[in-house]
Amino acid sequence: MAILELERLSRHFEVRPGFVDRVVRRKPSSYIKAVEALNLTVGHNEILGIAGESGCGKSTTCTMVAGLLAPTGGDIRYKGDSVLDLKGAGLMEYRRRVQMIFQDPYESLNPRFRISEIVAEGPTALSLWDGDEIDERVNAMLNAVGLPHHKYADRYPHELSGGERQRVGIASALVMEPEMVIADEPLSMLDVSIRAGILDLFKDMQSQRHFSAIYVSHDLSILGNVADRLMVMYLGQAMEIGPALEVIRNPKHPYTRALIGAVPVPDPRTRRAIPNIRGDISKPIDPPPGCRFAPRCPHADASCGERFMELDTADPHLHQAACHKLDVINDG
Ligand SMILES: Nc1ncnc2c1ncn2[C@@H]1O[C@H](COP(=O)(O)OP(=O)(O)OP(=O)(O)O)[C@@H](O)[C@H]1O
Ligand SMILES: [Mg+2]
Known part of the structure; x- marks a missing residue:
């Protein structure tokens, strides 16, 4: 069984018109449909x-999976049970076992706390172990992420570099012994020169501790390096979803093709067809029911604006694209 299943998960944000429009012109609210009917499964020990x-809603x-934002539709199941109505001990256990690593290591650490206090915060709040054991585990965790505790435990966040702070973020998540880690662009705020070291740390930790993960990035080369499976959102x-390298090497969806075509290729002899994409990405405010890429897709016809194909993501080996016109595109 998958560890995590998202079933038609949706999040709409209401945008209320100004007072005059609302009261005098009786203009209705509009909705930003940030995530729409998303199906997704994450397997044990898998990096998605x-x-x-x-x-695009990453x-x-x-934040919905981490329990920090309520969905407006659909379901999130963890080991088969819906997490949306979890309470009490069940909710505490979920909060412990599903941990998030944040994008911004400058904002996510409390500047008034020492590093050891930051890493101890979660275990202390949930009373996971007694004080001595928490101290021991925090020290061991700091050592494991490359911050020797005798050197770093008593420092404050402002005394650390960006990369060191992100190591603290990783330690804070992993000290909880998570079964699922959600890493939302953990490298994007860091200097390019230190990204590889943090990525290697994440991969080493995952291969030692076998947690499942959702790893979000703009950067397809990072995802090709870290992810087992890859989902592309628009x-x-x-x-599109499928084994990561297969999606990157052999993209099926016109949008994925455009996205991959936009990544610089190191070998100038490699030629990739870059489809002719029109227009700019916009906000999904009251979007029509069909494929949201249709207005920019060189292959779209009227039917694309009417229907959207949902992916069936239960089979981790299946490479699928949410496009009705794949036969036509691949023939052309
Ligand atoms: N609290 C909110 N209220 C209104 N709209 C929101 C809110 N949070 C997100 N959105 C909108 O939802 C859409 C998806 O946002 P989201 O932050 O999930 O994108 P993202 O893929 O993470 O982007 P980025 O790569 O820039 O981090 C955007 O159009 C955003 O403006
Ligand atoms: Mg984001």
Whole structure:
């Protein structure tokens, strides 16, 4: 059984018109459909990558899975049980076992706390162990993430570099012994020169501790390196999913093809067809029912604006694209 299943998960944000429009002109609210009918499964010990441009709903999905934002539709199941109505001990256990690593290591650490206090915060709040054991585990965790405790435990966040702070973020998540880690662009705020070290740390930790993960990034080369499977999103909808390297090397969906075509290729002799994409990415405000990529897709016809194909993500080996016109595209 998968550890995590998202079933038609949706999050809409209401945008209320101004007072005059609302009261005098009786203008109704509009809705940003940030995530729409998303199906997704994550297996045990699997790293599921999510790719897509800014605003496509990656963080909204992550915060819903982490229990920090309520969905407006659909279900989140953890080991078979819905997490939306968890309370008491069940909710505490979920909060412990599903941990998030945040994008911004500058904002996510409390500047008034010492590093050891930051890492001890979660275990102390949930009274996971007695004080001595928490201290021991915090020290061991700092050592494991490359911050020797005798050197770092008593420092404050402002005394650390960005990379060191992100190591603290990773330690804070892993000290809880999570079964699922959600990493929302953990490298994007860091200097390029230190990204590889943090990525290697994440991969080493995952291979030692066998947690499942959702790993979000704009960067397909990072996802090709870290993820087992890859889902590509566009304006709140899943466009393609499959084994990561297969999606990157042999993208099926016109949007994934455009996204991969936009990544610089190191070998200039390699030629990739870059489809002719029109227009700019916009916000999904009151979008029509069909495929949200249709207005920019060179292959779209009227039917694409009417229907959207949902992906069936239960089979981890299946490579699928949410496009009705794949036969036509592949023939052309
Ligand atoms: N609290 C909110 N209220 C209104 N709209 C929101 C809210 N949070 C997110 N959105 C909108 O939902 C859409 C998806 O946002 P989200 O942050 O999930 O995107 P993202 O894929 O994480 O982007 P990025 O790559 O820039 O981090 C965007 O159009 C965003 O403006
Ligand atoms: Mg985001």
